[in-house]
Amino acid sequence: MIEKLKDWLKSHTLWRWAIRPTLRVQLEQLNTAKPTVFYLGLPEHGNLGDQAIAKATEIYLQEQLPQHQVVRIPNYAVLPCIPLLKRIMQPNHLIVMHGGGNLGDLWPGAESVRRAVVKRLKKWPIIQLPQSVFFIDKQEHTLSKKCYDDADRLVLVAREEQAHSAMQQAFTCPSMLVPDMVFTLSGRLKELPIQREGVMVLFRHDVEKLYNDNVRDGVIDQLGDLFDRVTVTDTVLPTGVSLDQRDDVLIRFWRQMAKHELVVTDRLHGMIFGLITQTPTVALLNNNGKIISTFETWLQSVPWIKVWAPTDGPLEVAIVDVMRAPVAPVDFSHQFRPLNFYLANFRDGE
Numbered sequence: 001m002i003e004k005l006k007d008w009l010k011s012h013t014l015w016r017w018a019i020r021p022t023l024r025v026q027l028e029q030l031n032t033a034k035p036t037v038f039y040l041g042l043p044e045h046g047n048l049g050d051q052a053i054a055k056a057t058e059i060y061l062q063e064q065l066p067q068h069q070v071v072r073i074p075n076y077a078v079l080p081c082i083p084l085l086k087r088i089m090q091p092n093h094l095i096v097m098h099g100g101g102n103l104g105d106l107w108p109g110a111e112s113v114r115r116a117v118v119k120r121l122k123k124w125p126i127i128q129l130p131q132s133v134f135f136i137d138k139q140e141h142t143l144s145k146k147c148y149d150d151a152d153r154l155v156l157v158a159r160e161e162q163a164h165s166a167m168q169q170a171f172t173c174p175s176m177l178v179p180d181m182v183f184t185l186s187g188r189l190k191e192l193p194i195q196r197e198g199v200m201v202l203f204r205h206d207v208e209k210l211y212n213d214n215v216r217d218g219v220i221d222q223l224g225d226l227f228d229r230v231t232v233t234d235t236v237l238p239t240g241v242s243l244d245q246r247d248d249v250l251i252r253f254w255r256q257m258a259k260h261e262l263v264v265t266d267r268l269h270g271m272i273f274g275l276i277t278q279t280p281t282v283a284l285l286n287n288n289g290k291i292i293s294t295f296e297t298w299l300q301s302v303p304w305i306k307v308w309a310p311t312d313g314p315l316e317v318a319i320v321d322v323m324r325a326p327v328a329p330v331d332f333s334h335q336f337r338p339l340n341f342y343l344a345n346f347r348d349g350e
Contacts, residue, residue: 019077026071027081032088035068035346037061040117041075041098041110046237048253049182049269051246053099056181057129060336061096064343068094072243078113082120089124094346099129099159099181101268101290105140106207115147122151127342130159130180132268132290133166141170148173157339162293176338179298182269184336185276187329192258192277198229200257200279202265205234210266210287215310219284222315223264231260235267262323268294271305278329280304280322282315302330 019027030036039057043050061070073081075098085095097117102110118126135141148154149172156175158164167175201223203209203216223230241249257263258277265271266284268291274281283291285307295307303325308318 019080023073023077027084027088030071030088031069032090032093035065036090036093037065037068037070037096038073038085038089038093039070039096039098040073040078041113042072042243043098044074044076044240044242046239046241048235048237048241048250049267049272050098050100051241052182052185052250052269052273053129053180054243055246055250056184057096057099060181060184064340065094065347068346074243075113079116082116086121089121092346093124095121095124095126097126097128099131099157101132101134101208101288103128103131103156103163104134104144105137106134106288108140111140111144115144118151118154119147122154125153125155125346126151127155128157130157130178131163132159132288132293133163133170134288134290135166135170145170155342160290160293160297162289176342177297178336178339179332180268180272180294182272182276183298183332186332187276189254189276191255193255196259196261196279198231198260199223199227199262199264200260201230201232202235202263202267202270203232204236204267204286208286208288210285211310216266219264219315226316226319227262229260231256235269235273262319264319266291271295271299274305275299275302275330278304278327280325280327281306282318282322283307285309298332298335 039061042054058070097114103114105111151173154173156167156171156173158167158175158177159180161177164175164177201220220230220232254273254277257273257279260279263270263274263279263281265281266286271281271283271291283295285291292307299305304322304327306318306322308315312318
């Protein structure tokens, strides 16, 4: 009886104090009779890769499910909103979880939230949008496996072959392979700068870094010998980015990137931003294989993007290769057909 009372309080009262007023009003006034997508986990931090995934996902959902209302639930509000979602969701509603590179124990907080969503909403259709997968701890892997295998209607989406293979080996729930959601923006950015000068360097400073500072400083020094202009920055901003700020922040960053002749990066979305801004890119490896796997799965036929390691020979050779290659927009719409087909099941019910 006490547990039932606690659940009732969580679903009817406590959640209202844990989320912001605008979201609270939207959920309280939601017309649940309409076809609905609950998009869970939108970022508000400064990682522009995550922010670009969110932007691309919203555009994609609007195109694939035009009659659905899309309810955006930021990452901070996912856990407080679960009891309410469980109470208001209808059979024709869909849960979409934000994509990225955090399925596994490399980023345990994100994995914990995902397990909570899947465990407590397991009777509804849930699709985890394109992710990379990385487990080290066997206990964490076992917890995720039990949770995901027990879900009634969960579908996992991998964003590269390495992740897809890991999903197929680890879990019994259905999975599919499509690119990172930001690939949907390829060929769609408008009014990019025509004049380009210098190189933009985007190096990460977190647990996914592979090369030490000596290697990376050596790369920057070489670039300084080759280019008059070297812009050293990152795709992670020191401050957060709200949902309202996101589009302007991304467009400014992409236009700044497109003012350069070359991008050198060890960030996955540094490489993908090079793709969508049509900027020749040399990518260094990171520590969990997602860069090389993404390149080998989707980008080997793009001549102006290349993965380089110090053992591959002089950096200058890789730079010359990508800068001499013809640059043109690349259409990845065909690669998203498995996900289009899945969402068509919900479109038919509109």
